[in-house]
Amino acid sequence: xxxxxxxxxxxxxxxxxxxxxxxxxxxxxxxxxxxxxxxxxxxxxxxxxxxxxxxxxxxxxxxxxxxxxxxxxxxxxxxxxxxxxxxxxxxxxxxxxxxxxxxxxxxxxxxxxxxxxxxxxxxxxxxxxxxxxxxxxxxxxxxxxxxxxxxxxxxxxxxxxxxxxxxxxxxxxxxxxxxxxxxxxxxxxxxxxxxxxxxxxxxxxxxxxxxxxx
Amino acid sequence: xxxxxxxxxxxxxxxxxxxxxxxxxxxxxxxxxxxxxxxxxxxxxxxxxxxxxxxxxxxxxxxxxxxxxxxxxxxxxxxxxxxxxxxxxxxxxxxxxxxxxxxxxxxxxxxxxxxxxxxxxxxxxxxxxxxxxxxxxxxxxxxxxxxxxxxxxxxxxxxxxxxxxxxxxxxxxxxxxxxxxxxxxxxxxxxxxxxxxxxxxxxxxxxxxxxxxxxxxxxxxxxxxxxxxxxxxxxxxxxxxxxxxxxxxxxxxxxxxxxxxxxxxxxxxxxxxxxxxxxxxxxxxxxxxxx
Numbered sequence: 009x010x011x012x013x014x015x016x017x018x019x020x021x022x023x024x025x026x027x028x029x030x031x032x033x034x035x036x037x038x039x040x041x042x043x044x045x046x047x048x049x050x051x052x053x054x055x056x057x058x059x060x061x062x063x064x065x066x067x068x069x070x071x072x073x074x075x076x077x078x079x080x081x082x083x084x085x086x087x088x089x090x091x092x093x094x095x096x097x098x099x100x101x102x103x104x105x106x107x108x109x110x111x112x113x114x115x116x117x118x119x120x121x122x123x124x125x126x127x128x129x130x131x132x133x134x135x136x137x138x139x140x141x142x143x144x145x146x147x148x149x150x151x152x153x154x155x156x157x158x159x160x161x162x163x164x165x166x167x168x169x170x171x172x173x174x175x176x177x178x179x180x181x182x183x184x185x186x187x188x189x190x191x192x193x194x195x196x197x198x199x200x201x202x203x204x205x206x207x208x209x210x211x212x213x214x215x216x217x218x219x220x221x222x
Numbered sequence: 223x224x225x226x227x228x229x230x231x232x233x234x235x236x237x238x239x240x241x242x243x244x245x246x247x248x249x250x251x252x253x254x255x256x257x258x259x260x261x262x263x264x265x266x267x268x269x270x271x272x273x274x275x276x277x278x279x280x281x282x283x284x285x286x287x288x289x290x291x292x293x294x295x296x297x298x299x300x301x302x303x304x305x306x307x308x309x310x311x312x313x314x315x316x317x318x319x320x321x322x323x324x325x326x327x328x329x330x331x332x333x334x335x336x337x338x339x340x341x342x343x344x345x346x347x348x349x350x351x352x353x354x355x356x357x358x359x360x361x362x363x364x365x366x367x368x369x370x371x372x373x374x375x376x377x378x379x380x381x382x383x384x385x386x387x388x389x390x391x392x393x394x395x396x397x398x399x400x401x402x403x404x405x406x407x408x409x410x411x412x413x414x415x416x417x418x419x420x421x422x423x424x425x426x427x428x429x430x431x432x433x434x435x436x437x438x439x440x441x442x443x444x445x446x447x448x449x450x451x452x453x454x455x456x457x458x459x460x461x462x463x464x465x466x467x468x469x470x471x472x473x474x475x476x477x478x479x480x481x482x483x484x485x486x487x488x489x490x491x492x493x494x495x496x497x498x499x500x501x502x503x504x505x506x507x508x509x510x511x512x513x
Contacts, residue, residue, distance in 0.1 A: 023247050041355050051421035054361045055413050058368030
């Protein structure tokens with residue numbers, strides 16, 4: 009990372025950014041590796057990630073609705089921030105296995121992971137986690153701000169040669185409308201799916217006793 | 223049995239692509255850029271044929287033109303003023319050239335990424351990272367299995383809804399949303415339960431016990447070692463050439479002229495970048511002779 013900054017020519021911020029992102033993702037994965045985790049918990053996680061990836065196909069005929077972000081947030085609220093990060097980043101990674109890895113991949117992973125992490129941090133095991141309106145507003149805003157801005161940084165690093173505040177603003181503004189739609193639909197979806205999903209998780213928790221440690 | 227570069231051990235292939243990608247993203251000397259761009263294009267066309275050509279014409283070419291053009295318009299650094307724009311800003315040669323360099327960089331990285339997606343398939347990816355983090359690899363492979371399952375189950379639910387007579391009509395928008403939500407809800411419940419089932423079955427078969435090995439069908443042979451070695455050597459050479467013959471475009475265009483040594487080294491890099499293509503061609507020839 010420092011090598012690419014110092015030795016090569018200026019304007020190699022992409023490589024530097026990707027190195028920073030990879031370095032910041034690694035601790036979460038180490039945490040996941042080292043934790044004593046039950047088989048049923050691993051499987052539930054995989055199921056949630058699979059649902060995040062596949063839910064796009066189910067809801068495909070309603071335009072502009074992508075439940076991925078909402079499902080990640082719900083998982084994070086139910087299972088905590090670290091699991092939320094893991095679910096978010098892996099679901100982005102795996103959906104890119106299908107569509108082909110692009111230059112966006114690390115940025116999407118970090119963005120979605122952070123959305124999960126932040127929402128998990130705010131709502132996990134908190135008394136106001138059942139407040140539909142709070143969850144949907146906070147979820148929509150984090151989706152819009154965190155995910156949108158991080159992914160737009162990638163287009164900024166790719167498209168622009170001049171790293172000034174002005175040119176950054178231009179890129180972020182052009183992505184704004186799309187991010188806004190994404191954020192709002194996520195908020196609306198969260199409003200509707202939060203309660204039923206929490207019920208389903210609680211049912212699993214009671215019926216099979218998984219994730220009782222957290 | 224896969225032929226050519228596809229049959230090379232994942233570690234070697236991955237090392238090669240990391241080298242190619244970093245080279246195309248960080249090279250500043252025009253010769254190096256040309257080398258990475260042209261070899262990347264050749265290999266992409268070799269791998270995907272017509273698809274690669276149309277990708278080049280429809281995406282890469284417009285992208286190069288656009289980035290160059292917009293950098294010329296929006297950036298005003300540099301000393302060589304070509305003309306003044308109506309807005310009063312300078313249109314400089316440096317901005318134009320650096321825009322072009324930058325776009326070539328991005329374009330060759332994209333081309334190599336295309337080949338990467340062809341060569342490093344999902345199973346190889348899991349093989350590569352499964353060693354470092356077994357749990358994550360397990361989750362990934364389970365997710366990859368669950369996705370088709372979820373899709374087919376979703377179709378089943380749709381059929382069942384149709385049988386009951388619950389399918390929404392074409393124009394009924396609210397009904398569509400309701401139907402989608404119900405389908406999603408049924409799907410989630412079903413998949414979660416199914417997941418618990420499979421975890422029970424995993425436990426019954428002894429998952430989590432010590433001494434688990436994993437199956438893989440890759441063996442590390444001489445050719446893989448050679449590929450790895452070549453990639454490493456070429457990275458070293460690139461590190462040397464890239465720092466010594468560093469080119470600047472801002473504020474003045476300053477490109478060091480390559481001497482004999484540099485030309486030789488860049489030829490070596492070009493050769494290494496062409497290796498997959500050459501290897502594929504050789505295998506194909508062997509195959510046609512043996513037929």
